[in-house]
Amino acid sequence: MKPVLILLAKAAIAAPAHTDMRSIAENAASMLPEWQVLWAFSEQGKPTLRALLDANAQAPHIRVVPLSLPSEPAAVNAISRTVQRWAKGRTGSAPVIDVAPPLSAAMPELIATLVRAVSMPPARAVPATPLPNDAAQVPDHRTRVLVCSGGPCMNAGAGDLWAHLRARQEDEKLRHRAPGMMSCRTSCLGPCALAPVLQVWPEGTYYGGITQDQLDRIIDGHVIGGIPVVELAYAPGGPKQRLGD
Ligand code: FES
Numbered sequence: 001m002k003p004v005l006i007l008l009a010k011a012a013i014a015a016p017a018h019t020d021m022r023s024i025a026e027n028a029a030s031m032l033p034e035w036q037v038l039w040a041f042s043e044q045g046k047p048t049l050r051a052l053l054d055a056n057a058q059a060p061h062i063r064v065v066p067l068s069l070p071s072e073p074a075a076v077n078a079i080s081r082t083v084q085r086w087a088k089g090r091t092g093s094a095p096v097i098d099v100a101p102p103l104s105a106a107m108p109e110l111i112a113t114l115v116r117a118v119s120m121p122p123a124r125a126v127p128a129t130p131l132p133n134d135a136a137q138v139p140d141h142r143t144r145v146l147v148c149s150g151g152p153c154m155n156a157g158a159g160d161l162w163a164h165l166r167a168r169q170e171d172e173k174l175r176h177r178a179p180g181m182m183s184c185r186t187s188c189l190g191p192c193a194l195a196p197v198l199q200v201w202p203e204g205t206y207y208g209g210i211t212q213d214q215l216d217r218i219i220d221g222h223v224i225g226g227i228p229v230v231e232l233a234y235a236p237g238g239p240k241q242r243l244g245d
Helices: 015-031 049-055 073-088 103-116 151-155 158-171 212-224
Strands: 004-011 036-044 061-066 096-099 143-148 181-186 198-201 205-207
Touching: 004 015, 004 049, 015 036, 036 049, 036 073, 036 158, 049 073, 049 158, 061 073, 073 096, 073 151, 073 158, 143 158, 143 212, 151 158, 158 181, 158 212, 198 212, 205 212
Parallel strands: 004 036, 004 061, 061 096, 143 181
Antiparallel strands: 143 198, 198 205
8 A cells, every 4th residue: 555645735615626636636646656645624625634544544654745824833733633633543553644844845946936937828807606505595593513713722623623513514414404503613712621612502502622523422412403412511600610531
């Protein structure tokens, strides 16, 4: 099995972004035939980094190449923590995984190449992207999931939870399936000691210290089933809250 190169972009919502990533990966693969080149998204879009790590757990070596600019130390650290959490949750042998230097290290050469390239024809006006069919409707969603994206929560894995939540939302059409849900990322929700934190409305239930498996329980039980998962919830007020075991 070849070593695996994962090109890690930030987010892709529309099809052109996926097409672009496919083309980048194919071109990279033609220049690096000794690697199997794949791509993933760290915030939104499929596959997620964890999904590709799962799918390639038997590879001898996985290298993650972050593709976002500017290079934020927090984002690079978040990738390392995602990899560490994934490796910790595995039993048996795991591939050697490393993270390539930030994209900014290669930018001067890349910019020089672009500047010297044959200039492109002036851009033509492109038609506006059509709005989705339901864009003129006030949605009838009963449930809203807020995923905290403050610093402590991001350090504790909120980015991975967000990617997983959005993947399930899309796969299972949760926006349009009763009772209908929306999700969004927020700044600090308050109880940073419980990071990573998410909150599910209309009850406003706080969940803390959530893992991906626990997020699945919350989606199944609370978001779809309508019943808060009390074992994972933290009540407001009262004494200082600490994460349970
Ligand atoms: S950063 Fe998430 S609750 Fe404060």
